[in-house]
Amino acid sequence: MVVLVVRRLIALIPLLLGVTVVLFVLTHLLPADPVRVALGQDATPEQVRAYREELQLNTPLWQQYIRYVGNLIRGDFGKSIISRRPVVQDLRAFFPATLELTLTSIIFSSVVAIPLGISAAVNRGRWVDRLAQILSLFTASMPVFWFGVLLQIIFYARSGWLPAADRLDADLTPPATITGMYTFDSLVAGDTAVFFNALKHLVLPALVLSNINLAILARITRSSMLDVLGEGYVVTARAKGLSERRVLYRHALENALVPIITIAGMRFGDLMAGAILTETIFSWPGIGRYAVFSIERIDYPALIGFAVVATLLYALVNLGVDIMYAVIDPRMRP
Amino acid sequence: MPPHPDHSDALQGQPTRREVLRRGVALSLSMTAARGLLAAGGAAVLTPTQSSAAQVARPRSKATGKQAILNFGAVQEPSTLDPHLSTSVADTMLKNIYEPLVDTDTDTGRVVPTLAVSWSVARDGLSVIFKLRGGVLFHDGTPFNANAAIVNFKRCIALKSYIPEAFDAIDSLEALDNLTLRVKLKRVINPWVSMLSLNPKMISPTAIEKQTQGGDLAKTWLAQNTVGTGAYMHTRWDRGSNLVWEAFPKYWRGWEGRHVTTVNNRIVLEPGTQRLLLEAGDLDVEMNYTQDALPALRRNPNLNVVGVDLPNLLYIRLNNFTGPTADVRVRKAISYGFDYSAYTKLLGFDRPRADMPIPVQLFGPGYRAVKIPYLTYDPDMGRKLLKEAGHGNGFQMNLFHDPGVPQKAILAEYFQSAMSRLGIKVKIVVEPFVNILARGADQQSQKNWNTAVHTWILYTAPLYPDASSFLLRMYTPYPAAVRNLLGYNSPQVARLTQEAVAQKDFAAATKLYWQANLQIVQDCPDLMLDRSIQFTILRKWVKGHRPHALEPWRWTYWDAWKEM
Incomplete structure (x- = not known):
């Protein structure tokens, strides 16, 4: 039984990684800018640019993903782009x-x-x-x-x-x-x-x-x-x-x-x-x-x-x- | 840049600082202790200001029990409680916690003093001196003064808060004494003081300093905690459910008379559920209604339905960059083909028609509206103009709008049918607002008819009480005008707007705004349709509320009380 549980828990790791990859890619493919959503309808391009830099969204996608997964391993789900609160707090x-x-x-x-x-x-x-x-x-x-x-x-x-x-x-x-x-x-x-x-x-x-x-x-x-x-x-x-x-x-x-x-x-x-x-x-x-x-x-x-x-x-x-x-x-x- | 003349007396007015009763200390302390225990568990977010607040007495209020509690049906849950970063409609609620130097008057929408008691503008228009209100305390017990205001201005500059152009224009900030602040500007901005009705809303500098982590200017902490000067303190946030705000006993306006001392901002997003709660008396106020529910709500003897005609305009924006609609004759033909009375009949309720590109309410005191020469419904004239423009056989175009607003869907369908009578085939595309914004922000794509958004249904409300709030966002070239995504570009309007903004005198600015207004009507870049009426539905036992003339979702809880 213990073997079953351990095996299944290990199998979870690639599953979760797969989920993060798929969602990460899909959300970044959307033709809308989350930063613009966060800053509201009247955000100026300068405001948008500054917040994008703060969120490090200008770096290549693979770097953003590695950074995200690195944080995830430490139990850090990142901060909400909209509310700027830690996501883990919201989930809790x-x-x-x-x-x-x-x-x-x-x-x-x-x-x-x-x-x-x-x-x-x-x-x-x-x-x-x-x-x-x-x-x-x-x-x-x-x-x-x-x-x-x-x-x-x-x-x-x-x-x-x-x-x-x-x-x-x-x-x-x-x-x-x-x-x-x-x-x-x-x-x-x-x-x-x-x-x-x-x-x-x-x-x-x-x-x-x-x-x-x-x-x-x-x-x-x-x-x-x-x-x-x-x-x-x-x-x-x-x-x-x-x-x-x-x-x-x-x-x-x-x-x-x-x-x-x-x-x-x-x-x-x-x-x-x-x-x-x-x-x-x-x-x-x-x-x-x-x-x-x-x-x-x-x-x-x-x-x-x-x-x-x-x-x-x-x-x-x-x-x-x-x-x-x-x-x-x-x-x-x- | 003097204040509006009809408010000169208001600027001189000194509010009386009320004595706060010092009773109920034991009760406050015990409540604080209980909340502290809960906070340890993390069920609800409590502010550290609790302890300081608890050391002062509960406010004087004749209301007790249910009479002292206002259950407010919030339109949205605020995404953040940081007043320098908030942008959504729900965040207007935050003005009950945080106050700016100047604010918009509930009845007139004009700029009135709040934490500043008066201001004066130098002859050259490049320096503004604010006299600040004395005896104002932040919720953590620290005093509000010129240095506190400077910290808040600097935070807004660093965070590029709304409105960035107001903060970009600041050259220097100086405390001339404890209650006098001088702001030097790099350039004259006529509506600069009006812009301050948005920001900075004043946060305790002590809290900012204490809660800053890694140079974040306390952004993370202030997302869910508050330390303002307003009538209410944020005391609990049951996420997705309720924000509890308690009266700040040492509020500078005082608590004499009748007020509610606790406000539950209930997050009930489903209009049907909100209505049930209101009818049963579990909510006192609802703003999240559906249009079809209004007749029944009006018939309910326990409810009051209060409406206010707002300077929020509904437009169909037309692509001015390219394709058939780049030709003013085609835009006018579209306007001639739109039967406004047929549209309102289809809508099922009357809406006041837009008076001009800039709502007349924003033109300032003493201004007399001049009738705009509207293009009345005349499909024959429309077809004639289309023929002249070389589109006698019609053409195809798309119409974008965002989902979730029934009026936009009705308008889109009416527009489609009206345009078919001119031979124009309209394809309706429903996409989230952000997608439309993203499409429009790609200006290269907008210049190509095959990839462009051709028409777009858009609501626009003023950000601050001045005509420039519309002109700068809607009718000067993108990216300066963030809502001018479909390429209206009139050098004359841009010049008039810039000149008006740079005027030291309001009357001169108003004259220029008016000229810009006429030019826009001539150019017909949009179909200007109707103004919004915002309804608030209240239990009859709620008294004292006055709908805000400018901000549709604004509620000043301190004004309200309950008679049950």
Whole structure:
């Protein structure tokens, strides 16, 4: 197992380098000047020239790249061209918000979708199965922007039950940072008022983000379980007189979990980098909004910083999935 | 370069420095301690000025609880808090923290004293003496004086802050005494004092010195920390979510009367969400609306919709360098082919029509607008002119605009259809603003019809309250005029503008600006369309706000209070 982890971590190095090369070249090929964006519409050519010199953008691209990678190795993502703040500070500020939202969403959708999928498979063709199918179709068909606004109107504007934006009420102070995830940090700090407020703020965006996951996970669980339930070892388990519960959860589900974990892992990675719509609607200060802001302004240190973190995260989630394969299925251990 | 005559009394006016109550010390100290703990975790960015601020009393305010807190729906998150480097619309918020020597008046848009109480210009126009306001403190407790002003001027010169031409013109800076500053100029710039309404906004020199790292003039530190003289101190920045600003107890205007003492600048970028928050009362002010939401917002009994007619003009700029549009007859033909009333009908709401290339508001006091001889809609005349210019069979051209502004999209489509009636085929190209700027900045490419931007939809707002703000950026040759990317080049207009800027007398300058204005109308380098109306939507419990006559996103929080 250790070998697997080490091998995968080593493989990350060329992957990350590749990402930086591609993004570095692409961002520099764009027909727009990030310096001009940073300095505003009325910047004079002299102002532009001075800032370009300050950023050392007049040196050849390969020299800029080597300088960038050299700094990256030391954990320095450079400074944002727009805000002049260290990119690493921005990533630290925005990343935990998305992580908290994504984790909540993936946990919520797994808790709902996996039992629903199992139930649908066990009761194939019956009303539970039909209900699961309708629910999956319904959730998968609803566009995020529409569903988000609908929930805001029902649960915020009409009933006032849940907040519509932000991570915390404006009159509350965020908890001291440990992870940057407000729910976790406020719990550690013992601040229940902030914890429950942060939790309330999470409900609607997490629900919206869970929407599509719920459909995918329920469908994949159902089909995977149906495959497994027809296998000989399940028939044998039943013939041995094991309880249906034990047959389902001990024999069938464990073997059906591999595709479910694969999909859940991939979705988690996708959501981390792609929760932009949800983040915009709910004014959630996450990494997706930060990335879009950076793209709009061709702020390539910020953009590459985001891409490196997203790649790293995606790779680590996949590594986690591989480790879970090995835990679930001894045949898959290296 | 005397101040505008109708403000002579304002220049003499000495503000009273209010006594600040010294109560609530314990509360402030405990809040500071709590924030310090949070800062250690890094959840929120706190300023080191907290400790010094905490040593003074909370400001006197009759407002308590929710009444003391203004929840402001910010248009954008500021990219930096450094007032000498900020350029985006959100950065006008910073004038609540940092103040310049002179500022623009909320009601008239004209230059009025702020940290300077008066100024006088030498006969030769090459020396300006500022009398500075006494008793002004920075948020770190250090006093504002002539030396502090000099440090800030020098920082702006070094950083090439807006507006560089104002700082390039400085020959020397001298503190004649603690509260008197003399600035000698290399050349006469008529609107020089007006230009100072942008910069330098005054930062504590102590903070600049203390926080400078590697000769960066504290740029890194000031990107997220503030030490100004303004009514509010930046105390917390929950990135992407909220900037919390607290009242500075020792603010020189004082805190008598009704004011808000805490401002939450909420970063809610989605207009729909901002509207929901406003309607529910979680926001007090919204400026990030969509045009189609205005009727419903107006009907809401809990809201006030306040509009202000701004000197921001919408243009379709035409390529003056090359191709058919280099011929003034073609440009006039295009103008004759554009039916303004049909366009506003399509738009669905009325906009005041642009009065002339330079908005009339910028011409100064005593100026009487003269009706511009506009080219009224006359497609037959348009076709006739095209024929005369040798384009009777029409031609093809592109029209560039940036995405995200519905009015520009509607205008582009109307323009396309109107031009088809003249036989001109228009291809609409939607590209980010920066891309269009980059294309235009390549002036060689602009001179070749095959690679050029032929027409471009552009909004322009004045940077400072003077006609030169438009002329210098729009109608003199590039690169001096950074927005003149499509090559309008009239030696007469350039000469008139330079002469006007070099005048010592405002009346003489105004006369020259007016002549330049007429010449531009003759040359028809653009289609000048309409002026902006900026709306602010407020809860009715918000009082005291007056929309700014010049700066669309400007909000002076100190003016506002809440009656709930």
